[in-house]
Amino acid sequence: MQLEFLGTGAGVPARYRNVTSIALRLLEELNEVWLFDAGEGTQQQMLRSTIRPRKISKIFVTHLHGDHIFGLPGLLSSRSFQGGEETLDLYGPRGIRNYIETSLRVSQTHLTYQIRYHELPDEGGLVFENQKFKVTALPLEHRILSFGYRVTEADHDGELLVEKLRTLNVPSGPLYGKLKRGEDITLDDGRTILSKDVVGAPQKGRVVTILGDTRKTANIAPLVQGATVVVHESTYGKGEGKLARSYHHSTNVQAAESAAEGEVGRLFLTHISARYPGRQANELAYTAQPIFKNTRVVNDFDVYEIPMGAQQNTPPIKITIDVAEEEEGN
Numbered sequence: 001m002q003l004e005f006l007g008t009g010a011g012v013p014a015r016y017r018n019v020t021s022i023a024l025r026l027l028e029e030l031n032e033v034w035l036f037d038a039g040e041g042t043q044q045q046m047l048r049s050t051i052r053p054r055k056i057s058k059i060f061v062t063h064l065h066g067d068h069i070f071g072l073p074g075l076l077s078s079r080s081f082q083g084g085e086e087t088l089d090l091y092g093p094r095g096i097r098n099y100i101e102t103s104l105r106v107s108q109t110h111l112t113y114q115i116r117y118h119e120l121p122d123e124g125g126l127v128f129e130n131q132k133f134k135v136t137a138l139p140l141e142h143r144i145l146s147f148g149y150r151v152t153e154a155d156h157d158g159e160l161l162v163e164k165l166r167t168l169n170v171p172s173g174p175l176y177g178k179l180k181r182g183e184d185i186t187l188d189d190g191r192t193i194l195s196k197d198v199v200g201a202p203q204k205g206r207v208v209t210i211l212g213d214t215r216k217t218a219n220i221a222p223l224v225q226g227a228t229v230v231v232h233e234s235t236y237g238k239g240e241g242k243l244a245r246s247y248h249h250s251t252n253v254q255a256a257e258s259a260a261e262g263e264v265g266r267l268f269l270t271h272i273s274a275r276y277p278g279r280q281a282n283e284l285a286y287t288a289q290p291i292f293k294n295t296r297v298v299n300d301f302d303v304y305e306i307p308m309g310a311q312q313n314t315p316p317i318k319i320t321i322d323v324a325e326e327e328e329g330n
Contacts, residue, residue, distance in 0.1 A: 001024070001025065001026060001028070001029060001153070001206060001208075001305075001306045002024075002025040002027075002303055002304060002305055002306060003022065003023070003024060003025070003208070003229065003231070003268070003303070003304050003306060004022070004023040004025055004049060004051065004301070004302070004303045005021075005022055005023075005268075005270065005298045005299065005300060005301065005302045005303075006018065006021040006022065006023060006042055006045040006046065006049065006051075006300065006301070007019045007020050007021040007022075007037075007039050007041070007042060007045060007300060008020070008270045008271070008272055008298050008299055008300050008302075009067075009271070009272055009273075009274065009300075010067065010233070010235050010249075010271045010272060010273045010274070011067055011273070011274070012067065012274070013039075013040060013041060014274045014277070015277075016277070016278065016299075016300070017272060017274075017299070017300055018039065018040075018041050018042070018044075018045055018300055019039030019040055019041070019067040019068070019070075019071075020037045020039045020067055020068050020270070020271060021035065021036070021037050021038050021039055021042040021045065021071065022035070022036040022037065022210060022231060022270070023035050023036075023049075023051055023056075024036065024151065024208060024210075025051070025303075026133075027055075029132060029133075029153075030057075030132065030133075031055075032055065032056075032057040032058070033051055033055045033056045033057065034056070034057065034058045034059070034060065034151075035056050035058070035059045035060070036059075036060045036061075036062065036149065036210045037060075037061060037062055037068040037069070037212075038059065038061075038068070038069065038070075038071040038072045038075050039066075039067045039068055039069070039070060039071050040066070040067070040070040040071050041071055042071035042072075042074075042075055043071060043074050043075045043078050045300065045301075046075075048301060049301065052082065053075060053078045053079035053082055053084060054079055054082050054083055054084035054086075056075075056079065056084075056088065057086065057088060057089065058088070058089045058090075058091065058128070059072070059088065059089070059090050059091070059092075060091045060092065060127075060135070060137075060149050060210075061090070061091065061092030061093065061096050062092075062146055062147050062148070062149070062210070062211070062212025062213065063092075063093060063142060063144055063145060063146035063147065063212045063213060064092070064093055064095055064096065064099065064144060064145075065143075065144065065213065068212070068213075069096070069099065072099075072100060072103075073100065073103040073104065073107065073109070076088075076100065076104070076109075076111065076115070077104075077107075077109050077111070079111075079113070080109075080110075080111040080112045080113060083112075084112065084113050085112055085113050086113060087113060087114045087115070087116055088113060088114070088115050088116070089115075089116045089118060089128070090115050090116070090117050090118065091118040091120060091127055091128070091135075091137075092118075092119065092120065092147075093119065093120060093122075093144075093145045093146075093147065094119050094120075094122070094145070095119075096117065096119060097117040097119060100115065100117075120137055120147065122139060122145060123139065124136070124137040124138040124139050124147060125137065127149075131154065132153065132154050133151060133152065133153055133154065134151075134152050134154075135149055135150070135151050135152075136149070136150045136152070136223075137149050137150075138150075138219040138222065138223055139219060140211060140212055140213070140214030140217055140219060140220070141214050141215050141216075141217035141219075141248065142212065142213045142214050142215070142248045142249075143248045146212035146213050146214055147212050148209065148210065148211040148212055148214070148219065148220065148223045149209070149210050149211075149223075150207065150208075150209045150222075150223045150224075150227070151207065151208040151209070151210075152205060152207050153205030153206045153207070154205050155202045155203060155204055155205045156202060156203040156204075156205065156308070157180070157199070157202055158199045158200035158201050158202050158203070159199070159200045160176060160179065160180045160198065160199055160200075161198045161199065161200055162176075164197075164198050165179075165193075165198055168191075168193065168198075170185075170187065170193060170198075175187075175193075178195075179193065179195045179198055179199060180195075180199065181195075182195045182199070183195055203308055206228040206229075206306050206307075206308065207226060207227040207228050207229075208227065208228060208229050208231075208306065209223050209224050209227040209229070209230045209231065209264075210231045211223065211224075211230070211231065211232050211233060212233075213233055213235075213248065213249060213271065214233065214248070214249070214250060215244055215245050215248045215249055215250055215254075216244075216245075216250060216254045216258075220258050221258070221261065221262060224258055224259065224262035224264055225262045225263070225264075226262065226263060226264065227262065227264045227265065228264070228265045228266070228306055228307075229264070229265060229266050229267075229268065229304075229306055230255075230258070230259055230262070230264045230266070230267050230268070231268045231270055231298075232250065232255035232258065232259070232267060232268070232269060232270070233249060233250050233255070233269075233270060233271035234250060234251065234252040234255050234269035234270065234271060234272060234284050234288075234297070235247070235249035235250065235251075235271050235272070235273050236249055236250065236251040236252070236273070237251060237252055237253075237276070237283065237284050237287065238251065238252060238253050238287040238288075241253070241254070249271075252269055252284040252285070252287060252288040252295075253287065253288055253291060255267060255269060255288065255295075256288035256289075256291035256292035256295055257291055257292075259292040259294075259295070260291055260292045264292075265294065266294040266295075266296070267288075267292055267294060267295045267296070268296055268297075268298045268304070269284055269285060269288070269295065269296065269297045269298065270297075270298050272284070272297065281297050281299075282297055284297050285297045
């Protein structure tokens with residue numbers, strides 16, 4: 001499971017930051033990519049990534065401001081041109097269907113696949129669930145309806161304690177499979193091996209929270225509580241709380257406070273204003289770290305591995321993905 005930041009800027013594209021788009025790469029878990037928002041130029045950003053539009057199975061829209069949705073019509077068209085045939089699920093606030101269908105109709109664009117629209121109730125709730133993941137949404141506080149999404153992975157089964165099985169002289173093969181599935185076995189010599197004795201404790205699933213634009217509000221707390229990773233907007237910096245409130249945005253300090261109160265693993269600051277160009281943006285992290293140490297400002301094309309278990313409190317691991325990698329591997 002990885003997070004890839006395709007756009008980390010606020011409002012309008014800037015020289016070093018495109019507007020918002022975040023990919024949750026679930027290639028090992030589901031062989032899918034889930035996209036959160038698609039600001040103008042998102043598909044251009046993908047050309048510098050290994051993500052291919054046809055791999056995107058779900059798009060979650062936080063709110064309907066242009067810097068979060070203007071890239072959708074082009075991206076949806078490209079998904080069609082590049083051989084996408086599988087149904088795409090599109091989640092978002094009321095009006096997202098009208099926006100997409102109007103854009104496609106006026107441009108006379110015909111897709112090779114179906115879009116399944118899920119316009120969320122204003123109060124949010126459970127929006128998706130399968131055996132491996134569930135996604136919940138709650139409304140935030142912005143100038144228009146804006147959602148935060150919490151992606152919760154199901155717990156992983158415990159690992160088979162192979163060394164212990166060898167010590168017990170349990171022959172490898174089908175018996176290992178039975179024990180892994182929770183079945184007890186009886187050996188030829190009459191001994192009974194209990195599954196619970198040779199299978200480790202389950203590993204808690206990871207939680208990824210991605211917030212739309214918002215000022216400080218009570219619904220942030222349940223969205224971030226205990227999360228492995230939180231992606232939080234940081235349009236304003238320390239000392240700019242009044243400005244943030246006036247424009248319905250957050251400061252880096254408010255984001256850090258939410259992360260600390262929620263006991264999260266790590267905090268990624270995004271939606272960075274052009275008022276913080278280049279390395280100046282790092283000041284947003286430096287001034288937030290006294291409140292929540294594991295805070296980082298993300299940049300376009302950053303990719304981070306989301307670790308399991310106790311590792312969630314370690315510093316984030318930035319990885320490099322070769323853009324020349326074979327498309328079939330994505």
